[in-house]
Amino acid sequence: MLNTAFVIGNPDLCIGCRTCEIACVMAHTNKVLGTEAIKDVPFVPRLSVVKTEDISVPVQCRQCEDAPCAEACPEKAIVQRGQIIYVLADKCVGCKNCIMACPIGAVYLTWVEDKPWQKTAYKCDLCIELPDGPQCVKKCPTKALSVVLPDEIEKSIKQKRVNVVRAV
Amino acid sequence: MQYTVEIDQELCTGCHRCIDVCPVGAIGGPAGMAADINYDKCCFCGQCVQICSAYQEYKSETSAPRETKMKDRGLLASVREPLFAAHNMGHAQKVWEAINNPNVVTMVQCAPAVRVGLAEDFGVASGELVAGKMITALRKLGFDRVYDTNFTADLTIMEEGSELIKRIQENGVLPMFTSCCPAWVKYVEQEHFELHENLSTCKSPQQMAGALFKTYGAQVDKLEPKKIVSVSVMPCTAKKFEASRPEMNASGSQDVDLVLTTRELANLIKHAGIDFKSLKPSQPDSVLGTYTGAGHIFGVTGGVMEAALRTGYELITGNPLDDINILDVRHSQGVKRATLQVGDLAVKTVVVAGLENAAPIIDEIKNGTADFHFVEVMACPQGCISGGGQPKVLLETERKQVYASRMASMYKHDEELPLRKSHDNPEITKVYKDFLGKPLGHKSHELLHTHYCRRG
Ligand code: SF4
Ligand code: SF4
Ligand code: SF4
Ligand code: SF4
Numbered sequence: 001m002l003n004t005a006f007v008i009g010n011p012d013l014c015i016g017c018r019t020c021e022i023a024c025v026m027a028h029t030n031k032v033l034g035t036e037a038i039k040d041v042p043f044v045p046r047l048s049v050v051k052t053e054d055i056s057v058p059v060q061c062r063q064c065e066d067a068p069c070a071e072a073c074p075e076k077a078i079v080q081r082g083q084i085i086y087v088l089a090d091k092c093v094g095c096k097n098c099i100m101a102c103p104i105g106a107v108y109l110t111w112v113e114d115k116p117w118q119k120t121a122y123k124c125d126l127c128i129e130l131p132d133g134p135q136c137v138k139k140c141p142t143k144a145l146s147v148v149l150p151d152e153i154e155k156s157i158k159q160k161r162v163n164v165v166r167a168v
Numbered sequence: 169m170q171y172t173v174e175i176d177q178e179l180c181t182g183c184h185r186c187i188d189v190c191p192v193g194a195i196g197g198p199a200g201m202a203a204d205i206n207y208d209k210c211c212f213c214g215q216c217v218q219i220c221s222a223y224q225e226y227k228s229e230t231s232a233p234r235e236t237k238m239k240d241r242g243l244l245a246s247v248r249e250p251l252f253a254a255h256n257m258g259h260a261q262k263v264w265e266a267i268n269n270p271n272v273v274t275m276v277q278c279a280p281a282v283r284v285g286l287a288e289d290f291g292v293a294s295g296e297l298v299a300g301k302m303i304t305a306l307r308k309l310g311f312d313r314v315y316d317t318n319f320t321a322d323l324t325i326m327e328e329g330s331e332l333i334k335r336i337q338e339n340g341v342l343p344m345f346t347s348c349c350p351a352w353v354k355y356v357e358q359e360h361f362e363l364h365e366n367l368s369t370c371k372s373p374q375q376m377a378g379a380l381f382k383t384y385g386a387q388v389d390k391l392e393p394k395k396i397v398s399v400s401v402m403p404c405t406a407k408k409f410e411a412s413r414p415e416m417n418a419s420g421s422q423d424v425d426l427v428l429t430t431r432e433l434a435n436l437i438k439h440a441g442i443d444f445k446s447l448k449p450s451q452p453d454s455v456l457g458t459y460t461g462a463g464h465i466f467g468v469t470g471g472v473m474e475a476a477l478r479t480g481y482e483l484i485t486g487n488p489l490d491d492i493n494i495l496d497v498r499h500s501q502g503v504k505r506a507t508l509q510v511g512d513l514a515v516k517t518v519v520v521a522g523l524e525n526a527a528p529i530i531d532e533i534k535n536g537t538a539d540f541h542f543v544e545v546m547a548c549p550q551g552c553i554s555g556g557g558q559p560k561v562l563l564e565t566e567r568k569q570v571y572a573s574r575m576a577s578m579y580k581h582d583e584e585l586p587l588r589k590s591h592d593n594p595e596i597t598k599v600y601k602d603f604l605g606k607p608l609g610h611k612s613h614e615l616l617h618t619h620y621c622r623r624g
Contacts, residue, residue: 015184016181016182016183016200016222017181017221017222018221018222018223019221019563022221022223022563023563026562026563043223043225043249043250049181051181051182054200138565139564139565141185
């Protein structure tokens with residue numbers, strides 16, 4: 001049984017504008033509108049638009065089952081919470097083990113707002129605090145991002161199997 | 169010419185959203201590659217600056233260090249926001265030097281739309297009107313005289329309204345175009361120069377103010393015009409270009425020396441360590457600082473038209489309008505036509521919001537089917553409130569709501585002001601009595617009117 005959800009980008013639709021990164025930063029601050037919102041907080045989004053010669057797409061945490069980042073964490077600061085893998089900033093000591101363990105480079109390090117001496121790992125949390133879900137998905141001008149829910153994966157797997165049988 | 173808008177080739181991701189938003193097709197570039205501006209076409213409206221979301225993070229590595237890039241962009245060293253690929257040239261460093269220079273006298277003016285945008289950069293919800301706090305902040309920054317562009321917006325109505333009446337009565341060139349939007353003026357000069365006589369000869373409120381500060385203002389305060397540094401705060405990136413036009417020197421030197429955008433003013437206030445939100449409101453300096461609701465609504469699409477009609481109607485018929493809220497010209501979504509019965513004359517008007525929408529109107533004039541008298545064109549989608557120098561609306565999905573709040577705030581302020589027609593402004597009467605003489609008079613001609621030149 002799959003039990004985590006994640007956000008994925010579609011490279012065919014992504015135009016590399018980085019609006020998703022801005023949406024991400026703004027979603028994780030309590031400040032309102034405008035550039036003030038990003039002036040006093042570390043401007044480090046939880047997803048990163050990667051651009052190569054022929055494609056661009058944002059890369060963010062896949063919320064792995066048996067997450068290597070959580071496995072690697074000596075402080076047990078990374079836990080599963082609902083459908084996501086979550087970093088407990090208060091427990092994190094900034095050892096960077098999770099950063100090394102993550103196979104796709106989706107973990108970052110920053111300082112804690114209000115506590116600049118404390119470092120913490122952080123990563124995509126599906127905007128778990130917000131009622132209308134992941135903001136990168138909502139704000140992308142080309143709708144290049146989508147949320148993949150566990151049962152959708154199951155359905156898609158089933159469909160693929162059916163297709164294979166039909167092709168035989 | 170000053171290139172006031174640029175795209176940083178290193179930061180641009182090649183998303184090309186700026187190409188879509190540019191009203192004059194001035195931006196291009198191969199798919200997926202950095203975009204570039206063609207300055208023969210660009211009118212400096214700054215809409216590309218507004219939409220671009222590609223940025224350099226705080227402390228990330230690029231060929232030139234962040235400090236160098238900030239310096240090149242004219243940004244103050246204290247600015248901490250990300251640097252975006254599409255950006256405008258800043259004058260904040262130079263203004264900071266001027267206000268800290270004891271040997272010069274600094275005079276400042278703020279455009280109408282600045283006061284409904286500025287607060288957003290201090291974390292306040294969009295549309296909050298901060299006219300009084302803005303004046304206090306300018307004084308705290310150290311400006312010696314705090315005047316107002318809204319005052320010369322009223323003055324523009326006196327001159328432009330009289331010009332329109334004259335053209336109608338004396339068979340002058342019609343339709344007459346407004347000339348307050350520098351991006352629109354530059355566009356006419358470079359793409360449709362054969363229509364330049366349709367442009368009103370009135371300078372924009374910014375330039376009228378500059379010319380008055382260094383002449384009348386200097387005379388009243390017994391100042392040497394050469395010692396004055398005249399600064400304007402504008403919601404617009406094209407105003408920087410307008411101020412640098414060589415013909416804008418009626419006072420003997422450049423009438424407006426430095427132009428700040430709304431965002432640059434916010435940066436200056438933060439740089440000086442002023443706690444903006446807790447400031448007590450105050451009033452601008454007298455004579456060149458008093459304004460009416462008509463002057464204020466210059467900042468929204470249809471505003472100049474409505475202000476002109478409020479005064480024009482009364483000048484022609486001798487009676488006040490029944491209802492001075494001329495809703496027919498408000499909220500243009502592209503092209504809005506309206507007819508107002510003024511005495512025996514049906515005055516036909518067109519309000520164009522967004523430069524890309526001017527094409528059909530221009531075609532009608534060229535092929536002789538135009539039957540209208542007066543055309544207002546603002547290059548930005550909702551007028552100056554949506555200008556390239558306003559606080560950045562970081563997420564496209566929020567743009568509509570932010571512009572709507574700014575616009576609602578503009579009309580609210582108009583309704584709240586005790587005087588709402590330009591010719592009712594007592595200080596305008598005083599300036600005509602003491603200095604200018606009469607609208608379209610000799611002195612007005614010298615200081616407040618201009619001419620146009622072919623570009624490209
Ligand atoms: S906002 Fe959408 S189009 Fe823009 S970079 Fe992100 S995923 Fe790509
Ligand atoms: S951070 Fe990396 S390792 Fe951890 S759950 Fe996300 S993708 Fe997996
Ligand atoms: S919007 Fe910004 S990132 Fe996108 S092409 Fe234009 S300048 Fe480059
Ligand atoms: S400033 Fe305006 S006209 Fe110039 S490139 Fe940008 S959007 Fe186009």
